[in-house]
Amino acid sequence: MLVADIDTPALLIDAVALEENLATMAAALPGTRLRPHVKAHKCTALARRQAAAGHRSFTCATIRECEGMAAAGLGEDLLLANEVLDTRRLGNLVAAGARVTVAVDSAETIQAAVAGGVREVLIDVNVGLPRCGCSVQDAGRLADLARGHGLEVRGVMGYEGHVVGLPDAADRAQKCKVAMEMLLAAHADVGGELVSAGGTGTYAINTWANEIQAGSYALMDTAYGRLGLPFRQAAFVLTTVVSRSDGWAVGNAGLKAFGMDHGNPQLADGTVMFCSDEHVTFAPPRAVGELAWLAPAHIDPTMSCHERAYLFSGDTVVDIWPIDLRGW
Amino acid sequence: MLVADIDTPALLIDAVALEENLATMAAALPGTRLRPHVKAHKCTALARRQAAAGHRSFTCATIRECEGMAAAGLGEDLLLANEVLDTRRLGNLVAAGARVTVAVDSAETIQAAVAGGVREVLIDVNVGLPRCGCSVQDAGRLADLARGHGLEVRGVMGYEGHVVGLPDAADRAQKCKVAMEMLLAAHADVGGELVSAGGTGTYAINTWANEIQAGSYALMDTAYGRLGLPFRQAAFVLTTVVSRSDGWAVGNAGLKAFGMDHGNPQLADGTVMFCSDEHVTFAPPRAVGELAWLAPAHIDPTMSCHERAYLFSGDTVVDIWPIDLRGW
Numbered sequence: 001m002l003v004a005d006i007d008t009p010a011l012l013i014d015a016v017a018l019e020e021n022l023a024t025m026a027a028a029l030p031g032t033r034l035r036p037h038v039k040a041h042k043c044t045a046l047a048r049r050q051a052a053a054g055h056r057s058f059t060c061a062t063i064r065e066c067e068g069m070a071a072a073g074l075g076e077d078l079l080l081a082n083e084v085l086d087t088r089r090l091g092n093l094v095a096a097g098a099r100v101t102v103a104v105d106s107a108e109t110i111q112a113a114v115a116g117g118v119r120e121v122l123i124d125v126n127v128g129l130p131r132c133g134c135s136v137q138d139a140g141r142l143a144d145l146a147r148g149h150g151l152e153v154r155g156v157m158g159y160e161g162h163v164v165g166l167p168d169a170a171d172r173a174q175k176c177k178v179a180m181e182m183l184l185a186a187h188a189d190v191g192g193e194l195v196s197a198g199g200t201g202t203y204a205i206n207t208w209a210n211e212i213q214a215g216s217y218a219l220m221d222t223a224y225g226r227l228g229l230p231f232r233q234a235a236f237v238l239t240t241v242v243s244r245s246d247g248w249a250v251g252n253a254g255l256k257a258f259g260m261d262h263g264n265p266q267l268a269d270g271t272v273m274f275c276s277d278e279h280v281t282f283a284p285p286r287a288v289g290e291l292a293w294l295a296p297a298h299i300d301p302t303m304s305c306h307e308r309a310y311l312f313s314g315d316t317v318v319d320i321w322p323i324d325l326r327g328w
Numbered sequence: 329m330l331v332a333d334i335d336t337p338a339l340l341i342d343a344v345a346l347e348e349n350l351a352t353m354a355a356a357l358p359g360t361r362l363r364p365h366v367k368a369h370k371c372t373a374l375a376r377r378q379a380a381a382g383h384r385s386f387t388c389a390t391i392r393e394c395e396g397m398a399a400a401g402l403g404e405d406l407l408l409a410n411e412v413l414d415t416r417r418l419g420n421l422v423a424a425g426a427r428v429t430v431a432v433d434s435a436e437t438i439q440a441a442v443a444g445g446v447r448e449v450l451i452d453v454n455v456g457l458p459r460c461g462c463s464v465q466d467a468g469r470l471a472d473l474a475r476g477h478g479l480e481v482r483g484v485m486g487y488e489g490h491v492v493g494l495p496d497a498a499d500r501a502q503k504c505k506v507a508m509e510m511l512l513a514a515h516a517d518v519g520g521e522l523v524s525a526g527g528t529g530t531y532a533i534n535t536w537a538n539e540i541q542a543g544s545y546a547l548m549d550t551a552y553g554r555l556g557l558p559f560r561q562a563a564f565v566l567t568t569v570v571s572r573s574d575g576w577a578v579g580n581a582g583l584k585a586f587g588m589d590h591g592n593p594q595l596a597d598g599t600v601m602f603c604s605d606e607h608v609t610f611a612p613p614r615a616v617g618e619l620a621w622l623a624p625a626h627i628d629p630t631m632s633c634h635e636r637a638y639l640f641s642g643d644t645v646v647d648i649w650p651i652d653l654r655g656w
Contacts, residue, residue, distance in 0.1 A: 007414060009656055039605055061606045082606060083570035084580070085617060086335060105571055108616040130601060131609050132571035132578050161604065242411035243433055243452075243460035250460050252412070255629040256654075261588040261603065273458060275589065276489065277367055277628045278389045278410060281459050288436040289413060300605045301583040305632070307655050326584075327635050328337055 001317040008240040009253035011306040015313045017234035026053040035059045040215025042303050042325035044072035059213040068325040070098035083109045087116025105134040110146045120152045125186040127158035127179035140189030155194030158183040164201030173205045180208035221299040222266045236293045249285040251292045254278045259301025265294040329645040336568040337581030339634040343641045345562035354381040363387045368543025370631050370653035372400035387541040391417050396653040398426035411437045415444025433462040438474045448480045453514040455486035455507035468517030483522030486511035492529030501533045508536035549627040550594045564621045577613040579620045582606045587629025593622040
């Protein structure tokens with residue numbers, strides 16, 4: 001099958017760029033130094049390529065992602081880096097032989113882990129992003145509470161999500177250090193072998209965590225593309241021009257094909273004017289029937305818009321991967 | 329099943345609000361005066377409620393929507409209000425007995441309709457939104473071209489998408505009039521029984537079109553909610569608080585559960601601070617385990633994030649509807 005024969009709109013992955021990105025990361029953070037975050041692609045076929053690159057431990061954001069990874073035979077060491085109360089489904093995975101560690105940041109989430117049959121936890125510490133995680137001062141108490149309930153506390157996690165996208169590299173490095181000093185202070189009280197943190201924007205500068213939860217590096221997006229990282233854009237939405245006017249052309253993909261929280265997708269050789277539900281209007285105009293390739297502004301919510309990804313090399317489709325970890 | 333037993337995050341539809349919205353619209357625009365746009369809900373079960381309210385003709389934005397509607401027995405009069413080049417799948421629907429009319433705005437799209445086996449078209453006219461549609465001056469020529477190829481030209485369509493969301497009602501009415509005068513000028517050259525236009529924001533003031541393509545009115549969103557229309561919010565994303573800090577709480581739904589192009593979802597009794605992939609951070613804080621109901625800013629791309637909708641009345645789930653028209 002040729003790229004030109006794909007029904008549009010469609011999500012395409014440049015197989016060469018993907019493998020280069022995976023190899024670059026595996027060289028920088030080999031084996032368990034990287035715990036790839038599957039929320040960035042939601043695709044077990046892609047996770048299998050990450051496993052082939054040497055990574056056997058994975059990060060998940062949802063219960064559904066844990067279930068899909070375990071079903072795909074990739075459940076050797078799954079971290080659900082998120083607080084959950086309905087842990088029954090996770091307990092089922094543990095009972096079936098998967099290793100599932102869940103983040104906890106409160107008495108309620110510890111109690112839920114116990115009730116659901118999860119045996120291992122990380123203490124999630126707030127290191128500056130106004131989201132989940134306990135205070136540094138509370139981490140030791142929660143670890144004691146978890147151990148008192150018979151849970152294995154494997155260590156701490158703390159996501160510096162307020163830092164990973166900062167445009168200035170020196171600023172990013174300085175604020176990463178501040179965040180990770182908080183995490184290490186919590187770790188001193190908690191113990192355990194894992195200090196889990198980081199993302200694509202800090203993978204090379206976060207030298208405090210002993211495993212990095214990066215995910216976007218594999219496929220990339222235009223937001224991370226501005227940071228000067230050694231990864232290149234590997235995911236695109238392929239559209240067909242269906243209408244042309246004097247000042248613009250219209251491609252057949254829009255708000256339902258792109259995560260839009262970071263803004264419009266980008267066209268290599270044109271300017272996106274705006275997106276509607278099923279359209280992208282861009283300039284300059286080009287002929288009806290031509291293809292237009294768009295790079296997403298934010299890869300994670302873009303992947304979850306699509307049922308499948310077409311892996312291509314040159315003008316040929318080399319594989320079709322289900323985006324099988326969508327939903328909850 | 330009770331609402332409290334639903335696994336979160338989940339899309340919920342208030343059955344009473346939905347039926348009220350449907351009844352209000354059916355009273356204003358009975359029967360074929362409304363051609364409900366299914367892109368706003370992507371759900372054949374909801375379309376069946378619209379059919380029960382008296383509407384038997386529907387508007388679609390994608391080939392997949394046409395296929396799903398025909399498969400659900402709702403293919404009596406489908407308008408694909410969009411330009412498409414790959415019309416083979418539409419031709420298959422026509423051959424199987426569905427009535428499918430497709431929008432055309434160029435020689436290429438007319439040729440595609442002929443090649444794919446579609447027999448009926450509307451001439452799509454640009455009435456001011458920089459998107460699809462031919463110029464008013466070109467509409468007659470395209471109609472002649474289509475008829476010369478043996479196509480039935482049912483009339484014109486022209487979507488005043490630059491008008492439907494204008495906050496000032498008088499401004500909205502004035503600009504709607506300008507747009508529809510353009511459409512009527514084109515219709516004078518094209519002929520045919522249909523003058524198709526409009527949306528939820530102009531359904532009551534667009535007196536020039538003889539059918540209105542509104543869709544959002546059924547479930548609503550916070551953007552249309554600001555226009556003072558007689559429809560109320562019927563769709564919500566239900567989240568569970570999974571983490572609480574001194575200044576905020578975190579619900580378990582984020583960028584993958586909401587269309588974000590119109591901004592953050594809204595909480596009735598709090599303020600959303602920001603969304604991450606699977607989280608919504610909001611203030612003031614509330615207890616871990618509490619539910620939080622969020623109204624989407626834009627209903628169309630929110631619906632396409634979800635596999636199913638839970639229809640509820642009071643505290644009881646009365647039905648579960650697949651969102652079965654997603655994808656392409």
